[in-house]
Amino acid sequence: MCAFVLVAEDDEKQAELVRRYLRHEGHSVVLVSDGRAAVDQVRHNRPDLLILDVMMPGLDGLDVLRTLRRDFDLPVLVVTARSTAEDKLAGFDLGADDYLTKPYDPRELMARVRSLLRRARPEGGVTVAPLRVGALSLDQVRHEVRVHDRRIECTPAEFRILETLMASPGQVFSRRQLLDQAHGPASFVTERTADAHVKNLRRKIEQDPRQPTRLRTVYGVGYKMTDGGPDA
Incomplete structure (x- = not known):
């Protein structure tokens, strides 16, 4: 699966190493060394995947992510020396699809790239009917989510979580189950990351994210999808 990958990394040696592996x-x-150039590249050239360093001059990686997620749903792999749970949650809360801490083995980076590309661009030409739960619909072929025919932009990880929940409405999924669907079973993200994804989804699909009627919390267990009622 060949792809166009944008690498935003201000360490020249690291960027060149990643380029060789890719x-x-x-x-x-394409390599860029600052955040503003990364945003411009995404807007004008639409890469299939963005590998995004956090510590960059001008506009840091988190600001890049915050800017891009307003309009684009491309897969984003965040790479950074910051390794605390709070740092990772900040990235996932802004829409990162995966997170890799420096220093890292380039082979692990490539494994994560392959996983993200497979999930973002599934192969095969099988016709699949859209999933529908109440006024919410998810088209797996077009990679579209709509509420009352209004299109909702979702990151690849958010899309996979929504797809899992909508495929089995009413079934309760644990945070770990949802993260396995979003990031793969080999990911090292914490369960709090699931809450960050759900928070983002509620902003997009609920009339009132503070009182969700579609994406419900089952306290002490996880989350489930309901139809939201007749007017939701």
Whole structure:
């Protein structure tokens, strides 16, 4: 699966190493060294994947993520030396799809790239009917989510969580189950990351995110999807 990958990294040696590994797997690569250039590249060239360093001059990685998520749903792998749970949650809360802490093995980076690309661009031409729960619909082929025919922009991780919940309405899923769907079973994200994804989804699909009627919390267990009632 060849792709166009944008790498936003201000460490020249690290950026060149990542470029070599990506090119070895057949991907086309563009390198940028600051946040503003990363935003411009996404807006004008629409990469398939963004590898985003947090510590960059001008506009840091989290600001880049915050800016891009207003309009784009491309997969984003955040790479940073910051390793606390709070740092990771900040990235996921802004819409990151995966998080890798420096220093890292380039082979692990490539494994995560392959996983994100597979999830974002599933292969095969099988026709799949859209999922519908109340006024909420999810088209797996077009990768679209709508509420009352109003399109909702979701990150790939948010889309996979919503897809899991909508495929089995009423079933309760634990945070770990949802994270396995969103990031893969080998991911090292904490269960609090699921709460960050759910928080973002509620902002997008609920009339009042503080009193959700669709994406419900089952306290002490996890989350489930309901139809939201006749007017939701």
